Amino acid sequence: MRRTTPAITEELRALAIGEAGADERLASLVYEPLRAIAIRQLRSERAGHTLETNGLVHEAYVTLINQPGATFRDRSHFFAVAARVMRRILVDHARKHRAIRRGGEYKVVPLDDVQPGALAAHDRAEELIALDEALDRLEQLDPRLSKVVECRFFAGLTEAETAEVLGVAPRTVTRDWLKARGWLYQQLSPDDA
Amino acid sequence: MDQDRWRAVSGIVDAALELPPEERAPFLGRMCSTDDLRVEVDLLLRACERSGGFLDGAASALAAPLFAEEPSPKARDEAESLARLRETLASRYAIGREIGRGGMALVYLARDLSHSRQVAVKLLRPDLAAALGAERFLREIEIARRLTHPHILPVLDSGAAQGLLYFVMPFVGGETLRDRLAQEYRLPAVEAASIARDVAAALDHAHRNDVLHRDLKPENVLLAHGHAFLTDFGIACAITRASEGAADARVRPLTGAGMSLGTPAYMSPEQARGSRTLDGRSDIYALGCVLFEMLAGHPPFSGPTADNVIRQHVSARAPDLATVRSDVDAAVSNAVARALSKSPEHRFATMEEFANALTAAEPEAAAVRRAPSSA
Numbered sequence: 001m002r003r004t005t006p007a008i009t010e011e012l013r014a015l016a017i018g019e020a021g022a023d024e025r026l027a028s029l030v031y032e033p034l035r036a037i038a039i040r041q042l043r044s045e046r047a048g049h050t051l052e053t054n055g056l057v058h059e060a061y062v063t064l065i066n067q068p069g070a071t072f073r074d075r076s077h078f079f080a081v082a083a084r085v086m087r088r089i090l091v092d093h094a095r096k097h098r099a100i101r102r103g104g105e106y107k108v109v110p111l112d113d114v115q116p117g118a119l120a121a122h123d124r125a126e127e128l129i130a131l132d133e134a135l136d137r138l139e140q141l142d143p144r145l146s147k148v149v150e151c152r153f154f155a156g157l158t159e160a161e162t163a164e165v166l167g168v169a170p171r172t173v174t175r176d177w178l179k180a181r182g183w184l185y186q187q188l189s190p191d192d193a
Numbered sequence: 194m195d196q197d198r199w200r201a202v203s204g205i206v207d208a209a210l211e212l213p214p215e216e217r218a219p220f221l222g223r224m225c226s227t228d229d230l231r232v233e234v235d236l237l238l239r240a241c242e243r244s245g246g247f248l249d250g251a252a253s254a255l256a257a258p259l260f261a262e263e264p265s266p267k268a269r270d271e272a273e274s275l276a277r278l279r280e281t282l283a284s285r286y287a288i289g290r291e292i293g294r295g296g297m298a299l300v301y302l303a304r305d306l307s308h309s310r311q312v313a314v315k316l317l318r319p320d321l322a323a324a325l326g327a328e329r330f331l332r333e334i335e336i337a338r339r340l341t342h343p344h345i346l347p348v349l350d351s352g353a354a355q356g357l358l359y360f361v362m363p364f365v366g367g368e369t370l371r372d373r374l375a376q377e378y379r380l381p382a383v384e385a386a387s388i389a390r391d392v393a394a395a396l397d398h399a400h401r402n403d404v405l406h407r408d409l410k411p412e413n414v415l416l417a418h419g420h421a422f423l424t425d426f427g428i429a430c431a432i433t434r435a436s437e438g439a440a441d442a443r444v445r446p447l448t449g450a451g452m453s454l455g456t457p458a459y460m461s462p463e464q465a466r467g468s469r470t471l472d473g474r475s476d477i478y479a480l481g482c483v484l485f486e487m488l489a490g491h492p493p494f495s496g497p498t499a500d501n502v503i504r505q506h507v508s509a510r511a512p513d514l515a516t517v518r519s520d521v522d523a524a525v526s527n528a529v530a531r532a533l534s535k536s537p538e539h540r541f542a543t544m545e546e547f548a549n550a551l552t553a554a555e556p557e558a559a560a561v562r563r564a565p566s567s568a
Contacts, residue, residue: 039260041253042256042260090256093259100269140196142203175210178241178244183237183240
Protein backbone atom coordinates (compact mmCIF):
# COMPACT_ATOMS: atom_id res chain seq x y z
CA MET A 1 0.00 0.00 0.00
CA ARG A 2 1.69 3.15 -1.16
CA ARG A 3 0.10 6.51 -0.68
CA THR A 4 1.39 9.90 -1.49
CA THR A 5 0.97 12.07 1.54
CA PRO A 6 1.63 15.64 0.60
CA ALA A 7 0.75 16.97 4.05
CA ILE A 8 3.51 14.90 5.63
CA THR A 9 6.07 15.92 3.03
CA GLU A 10 4.99 19.51 3.59
CA GLU A 11 5.66 19.27 7.32
CA LEU A 12 9.00 17.61 6.68
CA ARG A 13 10.00 20.59 4.57
CA ALA A 14 8.83 22.92 7.32
CA LEU A 15 10.91 20.90 9.78
CA ALA A 16 13.97 21.17 7.53
CA ILE A 17 13.84 24.97 7.69
CA GLY A 18 13.19 24.85 11.41
CA GLU A 19 9.62 26.15 11.33
CA ALA A 20 8.03 26.31 14.79
CA GLY A 21 5.43 23.66 15.57
CA ALA A 22 6.22 21.56 12.50
CA ASP A 23 7.30 18.55 14.56
CA GLU A 24 4.05 18.57 16.54
CA ARG A 25 1.98 18.84 13.36
CA LEU A 26 3.93 16.03 11.79
CA ALA A 27 3.44 13.93 14.92
CA SER A 28 -0.32 14.25 14.74
CA LEU A 29 -0.28 13.49 11.02
CA VAL A 30 1.61 10.22 11.44
CA TYR A 31 -0.12 9.01 14.63
CA GLU A 32 -2.99 7.19 12.92
CA PRO A 33 -1.05 5.70 9.98
CA LEU A 34 1.69 4.52 12.34
CA ARG A 35 -0.88 3.05 14.68
CA ALA A 36 -2.51 1.18 11.80
CA ILE A 37 0.86 -0.26 10.76
CA ALA A 38 1.62 -1.21 14.37
CA ILE A 39 -1.69 -3.00 14.83
CA ARG A 40 -1.32 -4.91 11.57
CA GLN A 41 2.30 -5.89 12.18
CA LEU A 42 1.81 -6.82 15.82
CA ARG A 43 -1.27 -8.89 15.09
CA SER A 44 0.47 -10.80 12.34
CA GLU A 45 3.39 -11.26 14.71
CA ARG A 46 0.97 -12.78 17.19
CA ALA A 47 -0.30 -15.03 14.47
CA GLY A 48 3.16 -16.54 14.25
CA HIS A 49 5.00 -14.39 11.74
CA THR A 50 8.37 -13.01 12.66
CA LEU A 51 8.42 -9.41 13.63
CA GLU A 52 11.09 -7.18 12.25
CA THR A 53 11.71 -5.26 15.43
CA ASN A 54 12.71 -2.09 13.66
CA GLY A 55 10.32 -2.68 10.80
CA LEU A 56 7.50 -0.50 12.04
CA VAL A 57 9.02 2.91 11.65
CA HIS A 58 10.85 1.93 8.47
CA GLU A 59 7.69 0.64 6.91
CA ALA A 60 5.92 3.82 7.88
CA TYR A 61 8.66 5.83 6.23
CA VAL A 62 8.43 3.91 2.98
CA THR A 63 4.64 4.02 3.03
CA LEU A 64 4.17 7.65 3.96
CA ILE A 65 7.14 9.36 2.36
CA ASN A 66 6.95 7.92 -1.07
CA GLN A 67 8.84 10.82 -2.56
CA PRO A 68 11.78 10.52 -4.90
CA GLY A 69 12.97 13.94 -3.70
CA ALA A 70 13.03 13.00 0.00
CA THR A 71 16.44 13.68 1.47
CA PHE A 72 18.59 11.93 3.99
CA ARG A 73 17.73 14.68 6.42
CA ASP A 74 14.02 14.14 5.84
CA ARG A 75 14.49 10.55 6.88
CA SER A 76 16.22 11.55 10.11
CA HIS A 77 13.55 14.08 10.92
CA PHE A 78 10.85 11.58 10.21
CA PHE A 79 12.48 8.94 12.40
CA ALA A 80 12.84 11.37 15.28
CA VAL A 81 9.15 12.28 15.18
CA ALA A 82 8.01 8.73 14.50
CA ALA A 83 9.98 7.41 17.48
CA ARG A 84 8.18 9.79 19.80
CA VAL A 85 4.83 8.95 18.22
CA MET A 86 5.49 5.23 18.57
CA ARG A 87 6.04 5.73 22.28
CA ARG A 88 2.77 7.65 22.51
CA ILE A 89 0.85 5.00 20.55
CA LEU A 90 2.09 2.10 22.65
CA VAL A 91 1.58 3.90 25.95
CA ASP A 92 -1.88 5.19 24.95
CA HIS A 93 -2.76 1.62 24.17
CA ALA A 94 -1.47 0.41 27.51
CA ARG A 95 -3.50 3.05 29.35
CA LYS A 96 -6.63 2.15 27.45
CA HIS A 97 -6.04 -1.47 28.29
CA ARG A 98 -5.70 -0.64 31.96
CA ALA A 99 -8.85 1.49 31.94
CA ILE A 100 -10.86 -1.34 30.42
CA ARG A 101 -9.54 -3.80 32.94
CA ARG A 102 -10.30 -1.57 35.87
CA GLY A 103 -13.76 -0.76 34.55
CA GLY A 104 -14.61 -4.41 34.23
CA GLU A 105 -14.30 -5.35 37.93
CA TYR A 106 -12.43 -8.49 37.05
CA LYS A 107 -12.56 -11.30 39.55
CA VAL A 108 -9.93 -13.80 40.37
CA VAL A 109 -10.42 -16.92 38.29
CA PRO A 110 -8.56 -20.23 38.37
CA LEU A 111 -5.35 -20.02 36.41
CA ASP A 112 -6.28 -22.61 33.84
CA ASP A 113 -9.34 -20.57 32.93
CA VAL A 114 -7.42 -17.41 32.16
CA GLN A 115 -7.40 -16.59 28.48
CA PRO A 116 -3.88 -17.13 27.17
CA GLY A 117 -2.08 -13.82 27.02
CA ALA A 118 -4.49 -11.98 29.30
CA LEU A 119 -2.12 -11.95 32.25
CA ALA A 120 0.86 -11.12 30.08
CA ALA A 121 -1.05 -8.26 28.48
CA HIS A 122 -1.93 -6.84 31.87
CA ASP A 123 1.66 -7.01 33.11
CA ARG A 124 2.95 -5.45 29.96
CA ALA A 125 0.49 -2.60 30.10
CA GLU A 126 1.74 -1.80 33.60
CA GLU A 127 5.38 -2.10 32.54
CA LEU A 128 4.90 0.24 29.62
CA ILE A 129 3.09 2.82 31.70
CA ALA A 130 5.76 2.74 34.41
CA LEU A 131 8.47 3.05 31.78
CA ASP A 132 6.72 6.00 30.19
CA GLU A 133 6.50 7.80 33.52
CA ALA A 134 10.15 7.13 34.30
CA LEU A 135 11.08 8.37 30.86
CA ASP A 136 9.28 11.66 31.55
CA ARG A 137 11.47 12.10 34.63
CA LEU A 138 14.60 11.24 32.67
CA GLU A 139 13.66 13.83 30.07
CA GLN A 140 13.66 16.50 32.81
CA LEU A 141 17.23 15.54 33.70
CA ASP A 142 18.66 14.78 30.31
CA PRO A 143 16.46 15.19 27.22
CA ARG A 144 18.95 13.47 24.92
CA LEU A 145 18.95 10.26 26.96
CA SER A 146 15.17 10.02 26.71
CA LYS A 147 15.37 10.59 22.93
CA VAL A 148 17.90 7.79 22.67
CA VAL A 149 15.44 5.50 24.46
CA GLU A 150 12.64 6.54 22.12
CA CYS A 151 14.80 5.80 19.07
CA ARG A 152 16.40 2.58 20.27
CA PHE A 153 13.56 1.04 22.25
CA PHE A 154 10.29 2.50 20.92
CA ALA A 155 11.26 2.87 17.27
CA GLY A 156 13.73 -0.03 17.16
CA LEU A 157 16.34 2.06 15.37
CA THR A 158 19.96 0.89 15.29
CA GLU A 159 22.70 2.82 17.08
CA ALA A 160 23.89 4.21 13.76
CA GLU A 161 20.39 5.38 12.84
CA THR A 162 19.89 6.87 16.27
CA ALA A 163 23.19 8.74 15.95
CA GLU A 164 22.03 10.05 12.61
CA VAL A 165 18.67 11.16 14.00
CA LEU A 166 20.20 12.94 16.98
CA GLY A 167 23.18 14.31 15.10
CA VAL A 168 25.75 12.87 17.49
CA ALA A 169 28.57 10.32 17.18
CA PRO A 170 27.56 6.63 17.34
CA ARG A 171 29.88 6.31 20.35
CA THR A 172 27.81 8.87 22.20
CA VAL A 173 24.68 6.87 21.47
CA THR A 174 26.31 3.73 22.84
CA ARG A 175 27.22 5.48 26.07
CA ASP A 176 23.88 7.31 26.39
CA TRP A 177 21.97 4.11 25.80
CA LEU A 178 23.92 2.29 28.49
CA LYS A 179 23.41 5.12 30.95
CA ALA A 180 19.73 5.58 30.12
CA ARG A 181 19.08 1.87 30.58
CA GLY A 182 20.91 1.92 33.89
CA TRP A 183 18.97 4.94 35.10
CA LEU A 184 15.60 3.46 34.06
CA TYR A 185 16.50 0.09 35.52
CA GLN A 186 17.33 1.82 38.79
CA GLN A 187 13.97 3.62 38.71
CA LEU A 188 11.90 0.60 37.78
CA SER A 189 13.56 -2.10 39.88
CA PRO A 190 14.45 -0.18 43.06
CA ASP A 191 14.87 -3.34 45.12
CA ASP A 192 17.59 -4.61 42.90
CA ALA A 193 19.58 -1.50 42.10
CA MET B 194 18.00 15.04 41.68
CA ASP B 195 18.29 18.34 39.86
CA GLN B 196 19.95 18.92 36.51
CA ASP B 197 23.24 20.20 37.94
CA ARG B 198 23.63 17.18 40.17
CA TRP B 199 22.68 14.94 37.25
CA ARG B 200 25.34 16.53 35.04
CA ALA B 201 27.95 15.84 37.71
CA VAL B 202 26.83 12.23 38.23
CA SER B 203 26.47 11.61 34.51
CA GLY B 204 29.92 12.96 33.69
CA ILE B 205 31.65 10.86 36.34
CA VAL B 206 29.73 7.74 35.28
CA ASP B 207 30.68 8.32 31.62
CA ALA B 208 34.34 8.51 32.52
CA ALA B 209 34.17 5.55 34.92
CA LEU B 210 32.57 3.35 32.29
CA GLU B 211 35.62 3.90 30.10
CA LEU B 212 37.95 2.57 32.79
CA PRO B 213 38.85 -1.04 33.56
CA PRO B 214 36.94 -2.15 36.71
CA GLU B 215 40.00 -2.14 38.97
CA GLU B 216 40.76 1.51 38.25
CA ARG B 217 37.24 2.70 38.96
CA ALA B 218 37.29 2.83 42.75
CA PRO B 219 40.34 5.12 43.04
CA PHE B 220 39.00 7.27 40.18
CA LEU B 221 35.64 7.68 41.92
CA GLY B 222 37.41 8.48 45.17
CA ARG B 223 39.18 11.35 43.48
CA MET B 224 36.20 12.63 41.48
CA CYS B 225 33.39 12.50 44.05
CA SER B 226 33.67 15.50 46.30
CA THR B 227 30.94 14.39 48.70
CA ASP B 228 29.62 11.07 50.01
CA ASP B 229 26.19 11.82 48.58
CA LEU B 230 27.59 12.22 45.10
CA ARG B 231 29.61 9.02 45.50
CA VAL B 232 26.46 7.08 46.51
CA GLU B 233 24.53 8.28 43.50
CA VAL B 234 27.37 7.54 41.11
CA ASP B 235 27.79 4.05 42.60
CA LEU B 236 24.08 3.32 42.32
CA LEU B 237 23.90 4.37 38.69
CA LEU B 238 27.08 2.48 37.78
CA ARG B 239 25.78 -0.65 39.43
CA ALA B 240 22.42 -0.28 37.66
CA CYS B 241 24.24 0.11 34.32
CA GLU B 242 26.11 -3.13 34.95
CA ARG B 243 22.97 -4.98 35.98
CA SER B 244 20.69 -3.65 33.28
CA GLY B 245 21.99 -6.05 30.65
CA GLY B 246 18.93 -7.46 28.91
CA PHE B 247 16.70 -4.68 30.16
CA LEU B 248 14.88 -3.00 27.23
CA ASP B 249 16.72 -5.37 24.93
CA GLY B 250 13.69 -6.32 22.91
CA ALA B 251 11.71 -3.78 20.96
CA ALA B 252 8.87 -1.95 22.65
CA SER B 253 6.55 -3.17 19.93
CA ALA B 254 7.26 -6.77 20.89
CA LEU B 255 6.57 -5.94 24.53
CA ALA B 256 3.30 -4.31 23.55
CA ALA B 257 2.19 -7.00 21.09
CA PRO B 258 -0.18 -8.76 23.54
CA LEU B 259 -1.97 -5.46 24.10
CA PHE B 260 -2.73 -5.08 20.45
CA ALA B 261 -3.90 -8.63 20.10
CA GLU B 262 -6.87 -8.07 22.30
CA GLU B 263 -8.86 -4.97 21.73
CA PRO B 264 -12.15 -6.22 23.13
CA SER B 265 -15.35 -4.86 21.65
CA PRO B 266 -17.96 -3.52 24.07
CA LYS B 267 -19.94 -6.68 23.42
CA ALA B 268 -16.96 -8.88 24.26
CA ARG B 269 -16.47 -6.87 27.44
CA ASP B 270 -20.12 -7.37 28.41
CA GLU B 271 -19.72 -11.07 27.79
CA ALA B 272 -16.54 -11.21 29.85
CA GLU B 273 -18.33 -9.38 32.62
CA SER B 274 -21.33 -11.72 32.53
CA LEU B 275 -19.01 -14.69 32.56
CA ALA B 276 -17.18 -13.30 35.58
CA ARG B 277 -20.51 -12.87 37.41
CA LEU B 278 -21.60 -16.35 36.40
CA ARG B 279 -18.34 -17.80 37.73
CA GLU B 280 -18.82 -15.96 40.98
CA THR B 281 -22.48 -16.95 41.32
CA LEU B 282 -21.84 -20.62 40.65
CA ALA B 283 -18.41 -20.91 42.28
CA SER B 284 -19.55 -23.29 45.01
CA ARG B 285 -21.23 -25.70 42.60
CA TYR B 286 -19.61 -25.45 39.17
CA ALA B 287 -16.13 -24.69 37.89
CA ILE B 288 -16.84 -22.85 34.65
CA GLY B 289 -14.33 -23.53 31.89
CA ARG B 290 -14.03 -22.60 28.25
CA GLU B 291 -16.77 -21.49 25.91
CA ILE B 292 -17.99 -24.38 23.79
CA GLY B 293 -20.74 -22.77 21.79
CA ARG B 294 -22.77 -19.69 21.11
CA GLY B 295 -26.07 -19.11 19.43
CA GLY B 296 -28.69 -16.41 19.13
CA MET B 297 -30.10 -17.48 22.46
CA ALA B 298 -27.25 -18.35 24.77
CA LEU B 299 -23.54 -18.72 25.33
CA VAL B 300 -22.51 -22.21 26.33
CA TYR B 301 -19.65 -23.03 28.70
CA LEU B 302 -18.11 -26.32 29.58
CA ALA B 303 -18.12 -26.77 33.34
CA ARG B 304 -17.41 -29.30 36.04
CA ASP B 305 -20.24 -30.14 38.40
CA LEU B 306 -18.31 -30.11 41.67
CA SER B 307 -20.69 -32.21 43.72
CA HIS B 308 -21.13 -34.93 41.10
CA SER B 309 -17.71 -34.86 39.46
CA ARG B 310 -19.12 -34.75 35.97
CA GLN B 311 -18.85 -32.47 32.99
CA VAL B 312 -21.85 -30.31 32.22
CA ALA B 313 -22.79 -27.58 29.76
CA VAL B 314 -23.84 -24.33 31.41
CA LYS B 315 -25.98 -22.18 29.14
CA LEU B 316 -26.07 -18.49 29.90
CA LEU B 317 -28.94 -16.62 28.24
CA ARG B 318 -27.92 -13.54 26.29
CA PRO B 319 -28.52 -10.44 28.42
CA ASP B 320 -31.14 -8.82 26.15
CA LEU B 321 -33.05 -12.06 26.09
CA ALA B 322 -32.74 -12.55 29.84
CA ALA B 323 -34.05 -9.04 30.43
CA ALA B 324 -36.98 -9.49 28.09
CA LEU B 325 -37.91 -12.93 29.33
CA GLY B 326 -37.61 -12.21 33.03
CA ALA B 327 -36.58 -14.62 35.75
CA GLU B 328 -40.07 -15.74 36.69
CA ARG B 329 -41.16 -16.82 33.24
CA PHE B 330 -37.78 -18.39 32.53
CA LEU B 331 -37.89 -20.52 35.66
CA ARG B 332 -41.52 -21.50 34.97
CA GLU B 333 -40.68 -22.73 31.47
CA ILE B 334 -37.59 -24.52 32.71
CA GLU B 335 -39.73 -26.27 35.30
CA ILE B 336 -41.99 -27.63 32.55
CA ALA B 337 -38.95 -28.88 30.67
CA ARG B 338 -37.54 -30.49 33.81
CA ARG B 339 -40.57 -32.70 34.13
CA LEU B 340 -39.85 -34.28 30.74
CA THR B 341 -37.61 -37.29 31.08
CA HIS B 342 -36.81 -39.14 27.89
CA PRO B 343 -33.70 -40.76 26.40
CA HIS B 344 -33.81 -38.32 23.46
CA ILE B 345 -34.43 -35.19 25.45
CA LEU B 346 -31.35 -33.67 26.97
CA PRO B 347 -32.40 -33.09 30.57
CA VAL B 348 -32.13 -29.81 32.41
CA LEU B 349 -30.06 -30.61 35.50
CA ASP B 350 -30.20 -27.27 37.16
CA SER B 351 -31.26 -23.70 36.50
CA GLY B 352 -31.26 -20.37 38.19
CA ALA B 353 -31.49 -16.62 38.10
CA ALA B 354 -28.94 -14.45 39.85
CA GLN B 355 -27.69 -10.89 39.41
CA GLY B 356 -29.66 -10.49 36.21
CA LEU B 357 -28.24 -13.68 34.78
CA LEU B 358 -30.44 -16.56 33.66
CA TYR B 359 -28.74 -19.89 33.21
CA PHE B 360 -29.50 -23.56 32.96
CA VAL B 361 -27.34 -26.63 33.11
CA MET B 362 -27.42 -29.66 30.85
CA PRO B 363 -25.27 -32.77 30.67
CA PHE B 364 -22.24 -32.31 28.44
CA VAL B 365 -22.48 -34.90 25.71
CA GLY B 366 -20.08 -33.45 23.13
CA GLY B 367 -21.19 -33.87 19.56
CA GLU B 368 -22.57 -31.12 17.34
CA THR B 369 -25.91 -29.61 16.46
CA LEU B 370 -27.82 -30.73 13.41
CA ARG B 371 -27.31 -27.19 12.10
CA ASP B 372 -23.49 -27.62 12.30
CA ARG B 373 -23.78 -30.93 10.58
CA LEU B 374 -25.92 -29.58 7.74
CA ALA B 375 -23.53 -26.68 7.30
CA GLN B 376 -20.70 -29.16 6.74
CA GLU B 377 -22.45 -31.84 4.73
CA TYR B 378 -25.34 -30.05 3.04
CA ARG B 379 -27.35 -33.28 2.63
CA LEU B 380 -27.29 -36.29 4.95
CA PRO B 381 -27.45 -39.94 3.92
CA ALA B 382 -31.13 -40.93 3.73
CA VAL B 383 -30.82 -43.65 6.36
CA GLU B 384 -29.20 -41.29 8.84
CA ALA B 385 -31.71 -38.50 8.19
CA ALA B 386 -34.57 -40.89 8.91
CA SER B 387 -32.84 -42.15 12.05
CA ILE B 388 -32.41 -38.61 13.38
CA ALA B 389 -36.05 -37.82 12.57
CA ARG B 390 -37.19 -40.95 14.43
CA ASP B 391 -35.18 -39.98 17.55
CA VAL B 392 -36.65 -36.49 17.48
CA ALA B 393 -40.14 -37.87 16.86
CA ALA B 394 -39.80 -40.18 19.89
CA ALA B 395 -38.75 -37.25 22.07
CA LEU B 396 -41.60 -35.06 20.84
CA ASP B 397 -44.10 -37.90 21.19
CA HIS B 398 -43.17 -38.13 24.85
CA ALA B 399 -43.57 -34.37 25.27
CA HIS B 400 -46.96 -34.40 23.54
CA ARG B 401 -48.20 -37.18 25.81
CA ASN B 402 -47.34 -34.85 28.69
CA ASP B 403 -49.23 -31.99 27.06
CA VAL B 404 -46.09 -30.06 26.15
CA LEU B 405 -45.57 -28.69 22.65
CA HIS B 406 -42.14 -27.76 21.43
CA ARG B 407 -43.24 -25.04 18.97
CA ASP B 408 -39.69 -24.15 17.94
CA LEU B 409 -38.16 -27.27 16.48
CA LYS B 410 -35.18 -26.45 14.24
CA PRO B 411 -31.78 -27.98 13.46
CA GLU B 412 -30.17 -25.70 16.06
CA ASN B 413 -32.11 -27.49 18.81
CA VAL B 414 -31.14 -31.00 17.78
CA LEU B 415 -27.86 -32.31 19.16
CA LEU B 416 -26.10 -35.23 17.50
CA ALA B 417 -23.87 -37.34 19.71
CA HIS B 418 -22.95 -41.01 20.13
CA GLY B 419 -24.97 -41.93 17.03
CA HIS B 420 -28.20 -40.51 18.39
CA ALA B 421 -30.16 -37.30 18.24
CA PHE B 422 -31.22 -35.34 21.31
CA LEU B 423 -33.58 -32.44 21.66
CA THR B 424 -31.94 -29.63 23.62
CA ASP B 425 -33.14 -26.39 25.14
CA PHE B 426 -36.62 -27.79 25.55
CA GLY B 427 -38.80 -25.17 27.11
CA ILE B 428 -36.43 -22.28 26.62
CA ALA B 429 -36.76 -22.27 22.88
CA CYS B 430 -40.52 -22.46 23.02
CA ALA B 431 -40.73 -19.91 25.85
CA ILE B 432 -38.92 -17.45 23.65
CA THR B 433 -41.08 -18.21 20.65
CA ARG B 434 -44.26 -18.03 22.66
CA ALA B 435 -43.21 -14.83 24.35
CA SER B 436 -42.29 -13.34 21.00
CA GLU B 437 -45.76 -14.05 19.72
CA GLY B 438 -47.40 -12.89 22.91
CA ALA B 439 -49.79 -15.73 22.16
CA ALA B 440 -51.55 -18.22 24.43
CA ASP B 441 -51.24 -15.96 27.41
CA ALA B 442 -52.47 -12.44 26.86
CA ARG B 443 -50.84 -11.23 30.06
CA VAL B 444 -47.44 -12.11 28.70
CA ARG B 445 -45.45 -9.20 27.35
CA PRO B 446 -44.45 -9.93 23.76
CA LEU B 447 -40.73 -10.23 23.20
CA THR B 448 -40.66 -8.64 19.80
CA GLY B 449 -38.82 -5.37 19.94
CA ALA B 450 -36.40 -6.76 22.49
CA GLY B 451 -33.81 -6.34 19.79
CA MET B 452 -33.20 -9.96 19.02
CA SER B 453 -33.66 -11.93 15.88
CA LEU B 454 -35.96 -14.90 15.93
CA GLY B 455 -34.60 -16.10 12.62
CA THR B 456 -36.47 -17.21 9.57
CA PRO B 457 -39.63 -19.10 10.36
CA ALA B 458 -38.43 -21.91 8.13
CA TYR B 459 -40.03 -24.64 10.25
CA MET B 460 -43.27 -22.95 11.27
CA SER B 461 -46.58 -24.70 10.65
CA PRO B 462 -49.25 -22.84 8.64
CA GLU B 463 -51.55 -22.67 11.67
CA GLN B 464 -48.74 -21.31 13.85
CA ALA B 465 -47.82 -18.84 11.10
CA ARG B 466 -51.44 -17.64 11.09
CA GLY B 467 -51.23 -17.06 14.83
CA SER B 468 -53.64 -19.81 15.84
CA ARG B 469 -54.22 -20.05 19.59
CA THR B 470 -55.18 -23.73 19.49
CA LEU B 471 -52.05 -25.54 18.36
CA ASP B 472 -51.54 -29.20 18.98
CA GLY B 473 -48.88 -31.84 18.39
CA ARG B 474 -49.54 -31.78 14.68
CA SER B 475 -47.87 -28.36 14.50
CA ASP B 476 -44.64 -29.99 15.74
CA ILE B 477 -45.19 -32.78 13.18
CA TYR B 478 -45.15 -30.17 10.42
CA ALA B 479 -41.94 -28.68 11.82
CA LEU B 480 -40.26 -32.08 11.96
CA GLY B 481 -41.40 -32.64 8.35
CA CYS B 482 -39.56 -29.43 7.42
CA VAL B 483 -36.42 -30.49 9.28
CA LEU B 484 -36.42 -33.94 7.68
CA PHE B 485 -37.00 -32.33 4.28
CA GLU B 486 -33.93 -30.13 4.87
CA MET B 487 -31.73 -33.05 5.96
CA LEU B 488 -32.57 -34.83 2.69
CA ALA B 489 -32.80 -31.92 0.26
CA GLY B 490 -30.12 -29.66 1.69
CA HIS B 491 -32.58 -26.81 2.16
CA PRO B 492 -35.91 -26.37 3.95
CA PRO B 493 -39.10 -26.72 1.88
CA PHE B 494 -39.69 -22.97 1.83
CA SER B 495 -37.21 -20.16 1.82
CA GLY B 496 -37.42 -16.54 0.76
CA PRO B 497 -35.95 -13.10 1.22
CA THR B 498 -38.14 -12.11 4.17
CA ALA B 499 -39.90 -13.78 7.08
CA ASP B 500 -43.26 -12.64 5.66
CA ASN B 501 -42.48 -14.25 2.35
CA VAL B 502 -41.61 -17.58 4.01
CA ILE B 503 -44.70 -17.46 6.22
CA ARG B 504 -46.94 -16.85 3.19
CA GLN B 505 -45.46 -19.91 1.50
CA HIS B 506 -46.09 -22.07 4.58
CA VAL B 507 -49.71 -20.96 4.49
CA SER B 508 -50.45 -21.25 0.80
CA ALA B 509 -47.59 -22.57 -1.39
CA ARG B 510 -47.40 -26.22 -2.30
CA ALA B 511 -44.40 -27.97 -0.71
CA PRO B 512 -41.88 -29.22 -3.28
CA ASP B 513 -41.89 -32.97 -3.90
CA LEU B 514 -38.81 -34.53 -2.27
CA ALA B 515 -38.55 -37.12 -5.03
CA THR B 516 -37.92 -34.40 -7.60
CA VAL B 517 -35.16 -32.86 -5.43
CA ARG B 518 -33.42 -36.08 -4.51
CA SER B 519 -33.91 -39.37 -6.33
CA ASP B 520 -32.31 -41.80 -3.85
CA VAL B 521 -34.91 -41.28 -1.16
CA ASP B 522 -37.30 -44.13 -0.49
CA ALA B 523 -40.82 -43.38 -1.75
CA ALA B 524 -42.22 -44.22 1.69
CA VAL B 525 -40.02 -41.49 3.24
CA SER B 526 -40.99 -38.91 0.59
CA ASN B 527 -44.62 -39.75 1.18
CA ALA B 528 -44.23 -39.44 4.95
CA VAL B 529 -42.59 -36.03 4.54
CA ALA B 530 -45.30 -34.91 2.14
CA ARG B 531 -47.98 -35.99 4.60
CA ALA B 532 -46.25 -34.23 7.51
CA LEU B 533 -46.12 -31.07 5.38
CA SER B 534 -49.88 -31.05 4.66
CA LYS B 535 -51.36 -27.57 5.03
CA SER B 536 -54.25 -28.84 7.09
CA PRO B 537 -53.46 -30.61 10.39
CA GLU B 538 -56.19 -33.19 9.65
CA HIS B 539 -54.24 -34.44 6.66
CA ARG B 540 -51.02 -35.00 8.63
CA PHE B 541 -50.17 -37.89 10.94
CA ALA B 542 -52.37 -37.79 14.01
CA THR B 543 -49.44 -38.37 16.37
CA MET B 544 -45.65 -38.28 16.40
CA GLU B 545 -45.67 -42.01 16.94
CA GLU B 546 -47.50 -42.50 13.63
CA PHE B 547 -44.93 -40.30 11.87
CA ALA B 548 -42.07 -42.26 13.45
CA ASN B 549 -43.68 -45.55 12.48
CA ALA B 550 -44.04 -44.42 8.87
CA LEU B 551 -40.30 -43.70 8.81
CA THR B 552 -39.49 -47.01 10.46
CA ALA B 553 -41.68 -48.93 8.00
CA ALA B 554 -39.75 -47.34 5.16
CA GLU B 555 -36.53 -48.90 6.41
CA PRO B 556 -37.19 -52.18 8.13
CA GLU B 557 -33.51 -53.16 8.10
CA ALA B 558 -32.34 -49.93 9.62
CA ALA B 559 -34.99 -50.29 12.28
CA ALA B 560 -33.91 -53.82 13.09
CA VAL B 561 -30.28 -52.98 13.74
CA ARG B 562 -31.03 -49.89 15.77
CA ARG B 563 -30.11 -50.41 19.32
CA ALA B 564 -31.90 -48.91 22.25
CA PRO B 565 -30.58 -45.41 22.80
CA SER B 566 -28.24 -45.00 25.69
CA SER B 567 -29.02 -42.43 28.29
CA ALA B 568 -27.35 -39.07 27.73
